[in-house]
Amino acid sequence: MSEAHTAAGRWSFVLDEPLRVLVVDDDPILREFACVYLSAPHVTIDTASDGEEGWERLAAGAYDIALIDIEMPRLDGYDLLARIRGDGRLGDLPVIMVTGREDAVSIDRAFDVGANSFTVKPVNWRQLSHHVRYVVRAARHEREARRARDAAVNVSRMKSEILTLMRHEFRTPLNAIIGFSNMIETQAIGPVGTSGYVEHARFIRTAGEGLLGLFSDLMLYAALSSHERDLREDDYALGTIARRAVAEVEKKHGPLHGLCDCEAGLQVVADRDLIERAIFHLVSNAAVHGGGLAAVSVATSGDGSLVVAVRDRGTGLTDEQVAACLEPFHQQSAGLARQAGGLGLGLPLAKLVAELHGGSLVIEGGDDGGLVSIRLPASRVLRRAAEAAA
Numbered sequence: 225m226s227e228a229h230t231a232a233g234r235w236s237f238v239l240d241e242p243l244r245v246l247v248v249d250d251d252p253i254l255r256e257f258a259c260v261y262l263s264a265p266h267v268t269i270d271t272a273s274d275g276e277e278g279w280e281r282l283a284a285g286a287y288d289i290a291l292i293d294i295e296m297p298r299l300d301g302y303d304l305l306a307r308i309r310g311d312g313r314l315g316d317l318p319v320i321m322v323t324g325r326e327d328a329v330s331i332d333r334a335f336d337v338g339a340n341s342f343t344v345k346p347v348n349w350r351q352l353s354h355h356v357r358y359v360v361r362a363a364r365h366e367r368e369a370r371r372a373r374d375a376a377v378n379v380s381r382m383k384s385e386i387l388t389l390m391r392h393e394f395r396t397p398l399n400a401i402i403g404f405s406n407m408i409e410t411q412a413i414g415p416v417g418t419s420g421y422v423e424h425a426r427f428i429r430t431a432g433e434g435l436l437g438l439f440s441d442l443m444l445y446a447a448l449s450s451h452e453r454d455l456r457e458d459d460y461a462l463g464t465i466a467r468r469a470v471a472e473v474e475k476k477h478g479p480l481h482g483l484c485d486c487e488a489g490l491q492v493v494a495d496r497d498l499i500e501r502a503i504f505h506l507v508s509n510a511a512v513h514g515g516g517l518a519a520v521s522v523a524t525s526g527d528g529s530l531v532v533a534v535r536d537r538g539t540g541l542t543d544e545q546v547a548a549c550l551e552p553f554h555q556q557s558a559g560l561a562r563q564a565g566g567l568g569l570g571l572p573l574a575k576l577v578a579e580l581h582g583g584s585l586v587i588e589g590g591d592d593g594g595l596v597s598i599r600l601p602a603s604r605v606l607r608r609a610a611e612a613a614a
Contacts, residue, residue, distance in 0.1 A: 237406060239357055248296070258291065481521055483521075510596070536596075578600070
């Protein structure tokens, strides 16, 4: 009977879950003891008298763990273990080496070949029972972790493939919708019979542009969050980038009536497309959610870092609201009746862009409105107006 112990006067078994154990040893007495002391209601013990017989049993049946002696005829424990680790079906089988050797060389070689554990004769069977249970559970957890890791890798690869397909399959028809509706609106191939078609075409184009913008933001956020988008750096006038972003927002939402103050001649080493998209979202967020744009400023701070600050006409946000706004796909109001559309990616996207450039996104509130800033390190300043003139 397995090494049992009493708890509150009742017998219990150390090996308390279904197991199939193979004991490979040329000592018949040890094999017999193993069958007696490791047995339990849910445990099956099989034995083999040498390495070759052990290999045949392993190849023919499914075992949860193998206990293998080192010194055996025909095929010793080291070579049997090497076969196990080299077989795709048995490669992760837990193995405990049970041997009379206790020298450092034997122990090191056993672990080098691939043993999960090592125990020395004469065997303490109670201790070995606990040892078997621990090694089996550890191996099971390792397999589960490996499967979870492999599943995550597969999901990541599938996500990349899906994004690639969406990027191609969505962008082409959207560009066609926008292009053809623009031709109708401008009557590029001749006058349209009814003036109402021009207005309808304008709606088509606006909807297509909006959908394309949402799709582009979604793809960009996925690429940035998975670190698949590298910086395309060059020397740009930061004020020009900011004014272009403001112009794009005005094209979409109409005049903003906000100040735009840019430090003259300020050059930045950055990814123009990403920076412009981030500023666009800050300005658009102020126009739609912040009660209107108050001011945009582009300047260097006292420590030489770059600051692109967008102030709105709202009342600012609490710490809880700031944390929520930085979560992707968050909307202050949900449902079909919400006043503003979008995916809730504006601020999270701007935050990723700032961090990719080595900077940060800062959100502040106050009595004179909310303030959202992109702050980039001083190392990204290339030259200022005075330096350029010199």
